[in-house]
Amino acid sequence: MSIAKPDAASPHVAKPRAWQRMLSGRRLNLLDPDPADVEIDDIAHGLARVARWNGQTLGPHAFSVAQHVVLVEDLAAELNPEWALEWRLAALLHDAAEYVIGDLISPFKTAIGLDYKAFELRLLEAIHVRFGLPTALPEDVAAGIKHADRIAAYYEASRLAGFAEDEALEFFGAPPQVSFELSQRLLNLVAMPALDSQRLFLERFGILKRSA
Secondary structure (H helix, E strand, O other): OOOOOOOOOOOOOOOOOOEEEOOOOOEEEOOOOOHHHOOHHHHHHHHOOOEHHHHOOOOOOOOEHHHHHHHHHHHHHHHOOOOOHHHHHHHHOOOOOHHHHOOOOHHHHHHHOHHHHHHHHHHHHHHHHHOOOOOOOOHHHHHHHHHHHHHHHHHHHHHOOOOOHHHHHHHHOOOOOOOHHHHHHHHOOOOOOHHHHHHHHHHHHHHHHHHO
16 A cells, blocks of 8 residues: 655645754854844854865865965955955955855866855855945955955965966966065965964954954
């Protein structure tokens, strides 16, 4: 005797859970994120534990997204000295959605397609609203952040992720000249422990928000 399957529309069938519980106690709905459920401590904690390059980097620690976004903000600030602090904050938060969805490598994002990008963008918009940024950045600001992101990726790839110099140049382009201090940090990248990168991210966020 066959047993009838429950009707998907039945009120007795539990809906799939679409929210994630954060350590702050917030429940963030991934399909319809509420900016009120976004907390900077949750973002910092998550990003410090998300590995860039799928964890395929040198050293005893993963190179975290938290460390990456601080580096991108450093580059964006130096290359765009005229920027308002809110655009530097946007640079720091440009990958903030990854505290929920992780850091998928670019080839996998391409394979998944546009639905993933739309999902990521919806989360980032909620984060922007939470911290007083426009949901859509000016084109020149978005381009400046993307440029800084590619520079950071070049150094991460060639110093930590096993890319040969010519490979890094092919995929990310030649980096521009920057100050001696910043260039030394880029040339000698070392992945930080999670707690250190978490602290660094929160310190930078605090500076930008207090000064804005």
